[in-house]
Amino acid sequence: MDKTFEPRDVEARWRDSWEQQGCYAPSGTGEPYSIMIPPPNVTGTLHMGHAFQHTVMDALTRHARMAGKDTLWQPGTDHAGIATQMVVERNLKLAGEPARLDLGREKFVEKVWEWKKLSAGTIGGQIRRMGSSVDWSREAFTMDPAYSKAVIEHFVRLHEAGLIYRGKRLVNWDPVLLTAISDLEVVSEEENGKLWHFRYPLAHGAKTADGNHHIVVATTRPETMLGDTAVAVHPEDERYAHLVGKTVLLPLTNREIPIVADDYVDREFGTGCVKITPAHDFNDYALGQRHQLPLINIFTPTATVNDEAPEVYRGLDRYVARKKIVADLDALGLVDKIDDHKLKVPRGDRSGAVVEPYLTDQWFVDLTRETRHDGQAGPGGLHAITRPAIDAVESGRIRFVPDNWKTTYFQWLNNIQDWCISRQLWWGHRIPAWFDDAGNVYVARDEPEVRAKYKLGADVALRQDEDVFDTWFSSDIWPMATLGWPEKTEALNKWYPSSVLVTGFDIIFFWVARMVMMGQYFQNEVPFHEVYITGLVRDPEGNKMSKSKGNVLDPLDVVDGITLDELIKKRTTGLMKPETAPKIENKTRKDYPNGIEAVGVDALRFTFAALATQGRDIRFDAGRAAGYRNFCNKIWNAARYVLMSCEGQDCGIDDAQPVELSDADRWIISKLQKLETEAAEHFASYRFDLLSTALYQFIWNEYCDWYLELSKPALQQGSEAQQRGTRRTLVRVLEVWLRLLHPLMPFITEEVWQRVAPLAGKVAGTLMLQPYPIADASRIDEAAEADIEWLKTFILGVRQIRGEMNIAPGKPLPLLIQGAGADDLSRLAKMKSAIEFLARVESPRVLSDDEAAPQSATALLGTTKLLVPMAGLIDKDAELARLAKQIAKLESDLEKTATRIANPNFGKAPPAVQEQAHQHQRKLAADLSALQDQHQRIAIL
């Protein structure tokens, strides 16, 4: 074995071997356990967030598999309509190829399929590299033929139940992508803007209360005034009460529009008069419905002014039109004032374009009408889709981890709107709806079915709806459709509901809630029992990682390492805004001054596990990953030592020869049981941070730091039977913790286990199919643990003196023991060789009661004193200073405890707590007096 662990070859070997051996496939026996991967978008490559979540899922999957369950981790990818279409369009542009519209739908979609193949391949490669044990034989894609069939079925059945409708509604329109998007795909951010105050002249000589012939309206969007169909005031606003029912003459268009009263209006804001544009504002739309106002759409799909407007504005972009309208109104003396104003600007989350509320025909899922799918009114306003989704979580049939995310979930569902599911895109599932020439719409699974269902003759010309579904309308059946739904397959029967969904909070609405809705609706069953919500992986400064910010990290760059220059190059090429490159370069230099060291997959996975604290985002820390790379090396070398000590030797496995276990052997075995218990708890509660910490501490701080060291004198000086016992323990404990660690660090554990397992009497095979260790309470040995704790205190005491006095570690020290009790003597006798080896002391001598100690440095071992004679070794003043420091610490501790006990009401504390406090006080007092005594004795000499 090499002196350092080199992850690359090891990883390559095992990931191929596991896959080829079929280890990732369900075993076919045991209790079913399944996880559906949140299908990554085929837009390119996986980022740190994926790697993090995949680590969690793989740990759960490997754990379940080792625990003997019939385990499926279902892989696949999502076609991601808008996102993928955009990527391909950009690629075409960069490559100088014909644009989408020039290519035409069929050719363009072919291009997207080419890209999909590429991207899915890359993603598959990344998933394989991370060691994710997904069942590749079941790999799915949301546009596979079978999956597409399920999507159609999904739509048609909802339609048949009356839960789908099509209508002309105001929707969020992206004027760049030229498609409707859902509420969730709109992100609003506060931006600096203006609030314009315009005078609208009153018609027919009407006057305001203060004698003006106009009223003043305030708006942040002057261009929409071309589509105004009313001015609204508050019904109880005395200033305008007499004007309600009168009209104003809309400037520039000279349309006469009414003044209406509606309590939507806030009297305090602006002048209390609101211009109403029902075709271009959601609130105005609602108000318009209440007052039967006409809708005047003044924009084309690209948000230029259309022919409804006066000729001078036609064809102008909305912002150009805005400028001209303000100028024209100003020329007419109708601009009252212009204020600076912060306003929330709604933008499409993909394009970044300012979204326009726009009247179009779209398909909707009814999520609000309080009826059942059978048309009956339900009790208490039951909705066929929404209500059961709320019930599923309220009843505890779905549990969120951490629990508080259910609040978010409920909040959204309780305020849900109908869902616009049609998109004016080319990449996606074409909506199974057909129109005849008269504009009638027919819904069925395909055209023949339409003709049959609606009894249409061959003479009726039908054309299919051009639109496609919102991507989420296909991913919301992911847990069912990947298992064969709508067919009643064996897989569906076995693995639906899945065991746990692992995902980020950012898609609780987009995806989680909708899967629950559809699962409940179609299967009458939740899609998963638990939802483990992970935090977001952020950059070292806590910023969200995004391509445009140039702070994304490819997980494989952490695995394989990357130089600073390469990283900068990666982050700054192909930017949408090339001018941000210098800023990105600076930040990269700051975050990773030396680039990123290669750490290997295991270390990266362990890093994610360690950072996976509950309900908190994680800042990625490359230093931490390097730390766990070191941990891998520690494991590697520990194994190297064990193999060197045990290979070709009698490890006491066959019980042919007598085997004797030492205190140290029984101690580490006992500790191991406790670790196994902890591991089980942490898996059950999804505390991967605590799991990784527990494993790390046991392996490094107990097994390596103490047990391996204790084994050295044992193997040199022990009897044959004791040596067999030590070897057996070395090998067996190692073999067990490799299994415990395997779900987090699959590669190194497998590599090492293959060499260790035979020594531990294990048959050949892969580690990943070995049973996960379970604690055996009968092997807990408190006496051995107490013995080793005593030993540790002993050794630490001596080491402290050595360390603080700067005595070379290798130099053997003389040691005297004063005040030893019977326990000390027996422990001293049985652990003599360990003490001499680890503390590097020459055979310690126990002083008799009447024997005076020479001038010595002191360490306390309970009431016993460990004395290192100072002569020629230790500076008197240094030891005095050291003691003084310890004395000061004890005094302060003692004072705190004394104050606590002195509290007149301390008697109210439980007796056990009181007893504990008194004991603590006695111990502090004893230690203090011992050290003070020692300080005095040295001082006078």
Place this chain on the structure above:
RNA sequence: GGGUGCUUAGCUCAGUCGGUAGAGCGUCGCCUUUACACGGCGUAGGUCGGGGGUUCGAGCCCCUCAGCACCCACCA
């Protein structure tokens, strides 16, 4: 406006039942001792954001203030 988190060592974060404040990394000192310098041993470093309350006892529970982050809704 409504909601959810967060504030603990220089940094990143644990802290479960209210009972003597922890880890990793970094710092500093000693050491190349045959598993490992990607190492060993030792050491320093904290008014637990501020204030108040409950309690025998508060990092933890309650109130309040401040700061940071995020989500939802959007008064033009």
